[in-house]
Amino acid sequence: MDSLYIHIPFCNRIxxxxxxxxFLIKNQPVDEYVDMLIKELSFLEDKNLKTIYVGGGTPTALNMNQLEKLLKYIKENFNVSDEYTFEANPDELTTEKISLLKDYGVNRVSLGVQTFNNKLLEVLGRTHNFDDIYTSINHMEKIGLDNYSIDLMYNLPGEEMSDIEDSLKNIQILKPKHISWYSLIIEKHTIFYNKIKSGQLNIASSEVEGERYHRVMQGLKDIGYHQYEISNFSSKPEFESSHNKTYWKNNEYYGAGAGSHGYVNGQRYFNVKPVPHYINRMKEDTNAVKDIHTLSKKEMYEEEMFLNLRLNKGLRINQFKEKYGVSLFDIYQNVIDKHVTSNNLEIRNGYLRLTEQGKVVGNDVFIDFLID
Ligand code: SF4
Structure with missing residues (x-):
């Protein structure tokens, strides 16, 4: 096993x-959660890993004692040979917390910036502002935890192209080693979804979204960032996220914590979601798995395609045969021909990959890889 994802499901604001x-952290049994999370981690078989990613929620919403307890357990019980990332919100990343993370071996921070525009941050309901972003980054640099990624979103309600230009300018000043820049997806059961449904909020058309995505890709390229995945960019190849590449390469990983997912021995598992259920389950058991799904061959093929095609490098054609004992072209010849002809896919140096045009219409391409 190469990777472990740990979920901290608490936030200071939703x-x-x-x-x-x-869940809103106020009045949550956070101490108990951390204890049960540690119990779940203690039952994981393989403790020699390449990457650990602690995400959420907001891991930095934990107080110093809770954070230290978790960090100490991980340090004393796991070997992480490559990348150890914590997600953080800019306004919660105090100098004390940064030092604590560094002292316990965290070597990468994924900072939830989203946008540099204070008005848009307010619309999103974020707790931080522009100044917090710069302050937290200055602190990280001073303390020496300077391998950080910034998470951004485009296609926000009320966003103009000038906001993307503004983000690009700030990136030029800050020079983060890594950038994730996703299009906002409106999900059901969110405030945005309800507001859009009731006409209180507008979101740009897919044409405008495509233009913004082009600008994100081109703008980052112009200032020296290399795109290695549909929404991910790094200043140098060594700063690509090893942990996230585990997912995109369709490799297996552990997931721990309420609602987390894992992929072990060809099975995808899902932990119970609500915090009280998770705690009660872990009090009596060695895991909190709610469902296990054994992937069929068809699902394995589909996932291999969706995930690997997200990478700029694409899917190594021989890898498909090595993994599944069948040629990629025996399964997908027609789909590949169709999208190569329409210039969404290309075959180069033994890899099948999305073209620049294909990245913009990626979902349409992926759908065609679903097997009836
Ligand atoms: S976006 Fe992040 S900080 Fe905001 S509610 Fe969701 S998990 Fe919490």
């Missing part, structure tokens, strides 16, 4: 677009 498994 953002208007968020459909993750998260």
């Amino acid at each position: 953002c208007a677009y968020c459909d993750f498994n998260k």
Whole structure:
């Protein structure tokens, strides 16, 4: 096993677009949650890993004692040979917390910036502002935890192209090692979804979304960032996220914490979501798995395509045969021909990959890889 994802499902405020498994931290049994999370981690078989990613929710919403307890357990019980990331919100990343993360071996921070525009941050329901972004980054640099990624979103309600230009300018000043820049997806059961349904909020058309995506890709390229995935960019190849590449390469990983997912021995598993259920389950058991899904061959093929095609490099054609004992072209010849002809896919150096045009219409391409 190469990778472990750990979920901290608490936030200080709930953002208007968020459909993750998260709960307002106030009055939550956070100490108990951390204890049960540690119990779940203790039962994982393989403790020698390449990557750990602690996400949420907001891991930095934990107080110093809770954070230290978790960090200490991980340090004393796991070997992480490559990348150890914590997600953080800019306004919660105090110097004390940064030092604590660094002291316990965290070597990468994924900072939830979203946008540099204070008005848009307010619309999103974020707790931080522009100044918090710069302050937290200055602190990280001073303390020496300077391998950070910034998470951004485009296609926000009320966003103009000038906001993307503004983000690009800030990126030029800050020079983060890594950038994730996703299009906002409106998910059901979110405040944004209800507002759009009732006409209180507008979201741009898919044409405008495509233009913005083009600008994000071109703008980052112009200032020296290399795109290695549909929405991910790094200043140098060594700063690509090893942990996230585990997912995109369709490799297996552990998931721990309420609502987390894992992929072990060809089975995808899902933990119970609500915090009290998770705690009660973990009090009596060695895991909190709610469902296990054994992938059929068809599902394995489909996932191999969707995930690997997200990478700029694409899917190594021989890898498909090595993994599944059948040629990619025996399964997908027609789909590949169709999208190569329409210039959404190309075959180069033994890899099948999306073209620049294909990245913009990626979902339409992926749908065709579903097997009837
Ligand atoms: S901080 Fe992150 S996890 Fe929490 S509500 Fe906002 S987007 Fe969701």
